[in-house]
Amino acid sequence: MVLPYHILFKMKIGLLGYGKMGKVIERIATDRGHEIVAKINRNDDKNELLKADVVIEFSAPESVIKNLKYCINNELSTVCGTTGWNDSIKEIYSLLEAKNGALVHASNFSLGVNIFFELNKKLAAMMNQFDEYNVHLKEIHHTEKKDAPSGTAITVAEGIMENTTYSKWHLGDSNKQESLGIEALREHDVKGTHIVTYNSPVDQIEITHTAHSRDGFALGAVIAAEWIEGKKGVYGMKEVLGL
Structure with a gap:
């Protein structure tokens, strides 16, 4: 389009x-x-x-x-x-x-982020059948951002939850059986980065969206x-x- x-x-x-x-x-x-x-x-x-x-x-x-x-x-x-x-x-x-x-x-x-949302849902549905992979979600924003996790990260988490057995999310980098962890970092002059990672004992799959400007x-x-x-x-x- x-x-x-x-x-x-x-x-x-x-x-x-x-x-x-x-x-x-x-x-x-x-x-x-x-x-x-x-x-x-x-x-x-x-x-x-x-x-x-x-x-x-x-x-x-x-x-x-x-x-x-x-x-x-x-x-x-x-x-x-x-x-x-x-x-x-x-x-x-x-x-x-x-x-x-x-x-x-x-x-x-952002157009790119909304494409990322849809890609995230499809990847979550694919990965849900492979128990050996653990999913991790991280977001990084500028130090002036007041809410954590970001609204974008929550949307990403909801996309994962729709397609997996996770029933809720929590702020933190640890994964619980029913709750998806969202790690929220604040760094100087970061426009917005969101990372979804699937880790297994033998490999890693990762999708990332990074904003370069507003x-x-x-x-x-x-x-x-x-x-x-x-x-x-x-x-x-x-x-x-x-x-």
Whole structure:
């Protein structure tokens, strides 16, 4: 599939969270012909977002629920890249249904990562029949990332759990019989690395995704904003990218 660089319409986009990711999204969105009509940080007036066709939300775990409720209650189609709010998903989904809203949310908007998600599921299904292999999951991010493990790592773990006998995951590098360990490391200026390893006494199989910059995440978020325009419901990047 070839993703379009040139688009046929211009959107008014509001940025809810204007940190490092917000600035990259702004650059890519304007390069694609869109207009940024609001740049909102924690203490700014959110009503500026009412000018937007779509809101792209990249804030922080402690702010995301309040932000999503504002957007849903004000009938703003939203793309959410903030992670760390899994415990509130049912509440947000119920509000979306009641308000007939539109949301794309994903633990990672990168095209490469979403391909990695699908590859991870297929590999897990293949490896599940070989008891001699133990699976290990590691994620590495920058020291400013607040949630651990990353939302991307949790999505990877869920893909493994869907296709194996693991029933849950835990933070740590040890494997328990029913629980998949996720090792979370924080290092300076790492954009995001996720590694799935299958070890046996005689060999090792490994798949890795390494992000070189934030551009891939930002481009995916803008493509999701273009895609959600005019739609209703809850979607992920699998639907956006047709994977």
